[in-house]
Amino acid sequence: MPDDVLDTPNEVLALARTNETEIRQRELLRLRLAYHWAILHPATTQTGTQGPDGAILTLLEKPDSLGGDGTPAVAAFTHETLAAALDLTPAAAAGLIGDALDLHHRLPILLKRVEALQVPTWQARRVAVQTRHLPLDGARWVDTQLATRTDGAIGPLITDRLVAHAAANLDPQTTQSEEEQAQASWGLEVSHPAPTDYTGTSHLTISGDTPTLKDFHTLVATLAHHLHQSGDTSPLGVRKITAIRIITHLAAGVLTGHRPHDQAGQADLATMATMATVATLAGLHPEDLERLSKAVTRHGSKIKLIVHLDSDDLEIATTPDGGTETALATGRIERLGAATIARLRAWVGHTAVQILPVLNMARRDAVDSHDPPTWMRELVILRDQTCIFPRCSIDARTCDLDHPVPYKPLEEGGPPGQTHPENLAPLCRRHHRAKTAGTWRYHAMPEGYHAHGPHNTHYLRTPRGSKRI
Structure with missing residues (x-):
């Protein structure tokens, strides 16, 4: 044509x-x-x-x-x-x-x-x-x-x-065997460029238990953020390496008996000398390092892995000889994949675990505030799973929760109870902006969401996907 x-x-x-x-x-x-x-x-x-x-x-x-x-x-x-x-x-x-x-x-x-x-x-x-x-x-x-x-x-x-x-x-036996083989490959290795290419930069390769590595990365990122707040204008990657340097030197102080703080959070003279040395090595003022070390102490294990599994899989059965056994069942970890119950049990034994309450997916309570309570946000995420824009697959946990019927503050004459599960939908930041700009609009229907965009474009979005209508 x-x-x-x-x-x-x-x-x-x-x-x-x-x-x-x-x-x-x-x-x-x-x-x-x-x-x-x-x-x-x-x-x-x-x-x-x-x-x-x-x-x-x-x-x-x-x-x-x-x-x-x-x-x-x-x-x-x-x-x-x-x-x-x-x-x-x-x-x-x-x-x-x-x-x-x-x-x-x-x-x-x-x-x-x-x-x-x-x-x-x-x-x-x-x-x-x-x-x-x-x-x-x-x-x-x-x-x-x-x-x-x-x-x-x-x-x-x-x-x-x-x-x-x-x-x-x-x-499941193969899955468990693969988990064990993967565990056998855990390790940490430092590699250096050839002498002719060396510029003071080396490479660290590490593989290991998911909760441990996520926990370590969260700690590094937290310290890098504190460094930025302390006035460090280096790029994020550089600040993360500085954070690792701080962690290693503080850990060395603990191993040699110079703990960053006593139980009351006070540093003794020996510790203060160690902190001063670490601060010099890290290129920080001692007071800044003091605050960062407290951040290390407060950090703890704060990673979040959301696992879906059947409660029956957690039950321990009795064998004919009087022993115990569990089925080689598997659970699903959001954003990661499947894992055996044995692997999940190992994580539970070494990591702080929070058991999320069972949600009543038929619950329809309403609140007056703009932001939904935790249970309501979780319900909407589990219900819709992804951004509800046609064919968008962005995970709902990273999305904004938008009001299909726009929220109007009570002090401006808005009605009570505007925030409830039926008036909330996950939209990724890009598609939230498209909706705000008026380029795309949508409204909730019993079977899903009706999205309509430029040039008479219409889609029906349900938890099972999208289709043009």
Whole structure:
């Protein structure tokens, strides 16, 4: 279409939608052709791969099973011919055939959405790759979970969480084994550049227990912030290194018997001398270091990991011989992934734990203040999970809570009880600003949120996703 024909934004949007439909149709045809090519070349003992009797010829070191568990193997060198016809590399053609096989045999619900042009082929293929290592039951479970979304949103973040959950629940022994292997790799290592490249900077690599590392990073960041308040104008990264220097020297003082403070918070003469030395090494005034050391003492363990698990998994069962055992169940850690109950128990044993109360998700109490109480914010976060802007996947815990019906202060004539769960919705900062600017608007509906933007754009957003209406 000539450029001069596209005179209005609506014409551009209409053509963009038409073009997207045509692209999905062509990509779907390519996927279908790849699948039929595989079906026309089944694996047999004559074609050099595993046949119905289980025999494998020596033509290949292993069968060409391009898809995951539950997909049929194909004849040797099948994808090379297709690659030549499509001007693809053999590896790319093998991936195309494997994805087609997985979608047909392991992800049939997702395939139907691709065929209905609801999901682009490239997104479906990415899910096929993400789930390929799962057993057939695991892939089918992920397929069913994705089907509950109304918008076809199957991005890496969504699918990765489902894949990790499926892997942990279907094979908890493997998950526990992987946790133990990962723990064996914990360590700390300092590396230095080559002498010809050395500029006084080295590198520290550390891996370890998640709560411990988060706790340490929080402490470093806290001290870096205090340094800034004390007048240190260095970049944040430099202040974090200074904070580590302070921590190490204060810890050395503790180990040598020169504790920063006694139980009453007072420093003795020996400690004051140690503090003066540390202050000199850290480039700080002794009074500033005194205040920072108190911050170290007050800090404690303040990390926050939110875990979702079934209470039944915490119960300890009695074995026939009188011993105790727990099931190899798994929980889900928000923003991180799955973890075995054994790993969670280990964290509970060494970290301060706060048990959050069970929320009544049907609760509809209202308050007069603009800011909601803690329980109400938690309810909205658990209900909506992400920013409610169409297709936005920003975690609700990092979002602002916006009032769909704008809040009006009581002193300005606003009615009481304006803040309640049905009049709160999570919006990330960017989309909160878009709403404030009037570029996008939305209102709550029984099934979700109706968002409407420029050029007559309308979406329905629910906890299962977004769809254009």
